[in-house]
Amino acid sequence: MKKSSRLAYEENPEKVERAEVVVGISSYDSAEFIGHTAEQAARGLLDYFGSKNSVIINVDSDSGDGTKEVFLGTTTEVPKIYLSTPPGTKGAGHNLRNLVTKAAELKAQAVIVVNAAFKSITPRWIKNLGEPIFGGFSFVSPLYLRHKCEGVLTSGIIYPLTRVLYGRRVRQPNGGDFAFGMTMAETYMHHPTGGEKAVLQTGVDVWMTTLAINQAVPICQSFVGRPKTQRSPDGVMPQVSAFVDVVGTVFDLMGFFQERWQKVRWSKPTAVFGFGMGEADAPPPLEVSEADLYRVFLQGFSQYQALWESLLDDKTFNKLTEIKNLPAAHFSFPSELWARIVFRYAVAHRNQVTDRQTLLESLLPIFHGKSLSFVKKTERMSIQQAEEYIESECMIFEEMKSYLAADWQGKR
Amino acid sequence: MAKILVVDDEEHIRLLYSEELREEGYDVITAEGGYRLLERIDRERPDLVVLDIKMVDYDGLDLLQDIRNKFYDLPVILSTAYDTFKEDMKSIAADFYVVKSFDLSELKRKIKMALEARTSE
Structure with a gap:
């Protein structure tokens, strides 16, 4: 050795x-x-x-x-x-x-x-x-x-x-x-x-x-x-x-x-x-706990509400609060809101508005809320349909890029 | 002026696309199938390809793969009568897809986006 x-x-x-x-x-x-x-x-x-x-x-x-x-x-x-x-x-x-x-x-x-x-x-x-x-x-x-x-x-x-x-x-x-x-x-x-x-x-x-x-x-x-x-x-x-x-x-x-x-x-x-490999097997099942995602999202409010309120603009924060009050059965997290929050966090990370570890950890409960919405929306979809849904979310990110650029340049 | 190659085995589609896209200020050339398509692209250097998926003698998704292997940065928009092609993962190599329609506003929008993406790098 x-x-x-x-x-x-x-x-x-x-x-x-x-x-x-x-x-x-x-x-x-x-x-x-x-x-x-x-x-x-x-x-x-x-x-x-x-x-x-x-x-x-x-x-x-x-x-x-x-x-x-x-x-x-x-x-x-x-x-x-x-x-x-x-x-x-x-x-x-x-x-x-x-x-x-x-x-x-x-x-x-x-x-x-x-x-x-x-x-x-x-x-x-x-x-x-x-x-x-x-x-x-x-x-x-x-x-x-x-x-x-x-x-x-x-x-x-x-x-x-x-x-x-x-x-x-x-x-x-x-x-x-x-x-x-x-x-x-x-x-x-x-x-x-x-x-x-x-x-x-x-x-x-x-x-x-x-x-x-x-x-x-x-x-x-x-x-x-x-x-x-x-x-x-x-x-x-x-x-x-x-x-x-x-x-x-x-x-x-x-x-x-x-x-x-x-x-x-x-x-x-x-x-x-790498196409032409023949039929691929279906992926194995994955256990998803909607209750856990919902719980962690709600817990985020007790831990990070003050930080979120200081980070996000009023409209975004109010929308997030609205979602919190939705019953689990009707839970939905709009893609536009998610893109807006991610962009805001990117700018806050660059500006070091708080220590970066805390900042990133505070995004996680919101992400779990977004994931819960994805799980519910794609529940009856095939893999391909879920991929198309992801593609449509990506297009929303792309259409909102000017928001990110303006925020990044301090123009918001 | 951006040059667009329309590949479709239906003549009326080639005519419709040519006329409308020329009105938008594009230089349009056409092909009725995949025969020697790569040579044509190599020779004529289009800025974008609008590619029919289901042609009588050619599979548009296979042509898409051929185009990607040789001209991996060339924007390709798939044009289709049905959106069932999305079940085939090969379609992800396309920049966009449009469902065929006499209203070409969606096609024009996607062409603009694909050309902008190419020039913004």
């Missing part, structure tokens, strides 16, 4: 020094799934990139559950490297930083990243994420077939906001599976925002996507087919830390890229790769 230049622990039993294709598996306490993920990745590399030198790298956050032992003990025909953060350092962003550095050392051409928590990965994921890189794309974002209520953090705020800001329709900007070439790797290694705390944690995925969009390199989305099933941090009620990291990262990047996004008017689609 040795330490790399970035203080990550490394085990490289087959002494790999060069690899054209790298599959990185990001993990933390993933002993249960990582063996399967490594096997599927190895099969994908052999089946679809067999003529290239490849390696599988487990980038780990110093797991204590035997992740390393399971990974290195899994028999694969593709060599493996284990990298870990130092003891006490945890976070997906740290993992990806170690991966990018190692991939550069190995002089890789393509880096494919998959999350160790997935049960649904197949060798085709490796093909569909990696192949576009060799076809000239610099960044590949995933397209999943998901339950309509899975990933509300993405569909309710991250996708609409990223789309309205930068004018690119990347449906899963916060997906944990993606691929990039070495042009983007250089950007990731040296970007001034790369050391932000949220980026080193859960904010890293949306950070990587946002940088790719703004780098003006060719990007595409790739359909990875089978339903995404995992221990989801992004279910219908995202964890507070994930919400704060991810939304905080998007807000931070709004400041960094403000010159660019204020020039963008409407969005345009992103190329799609």
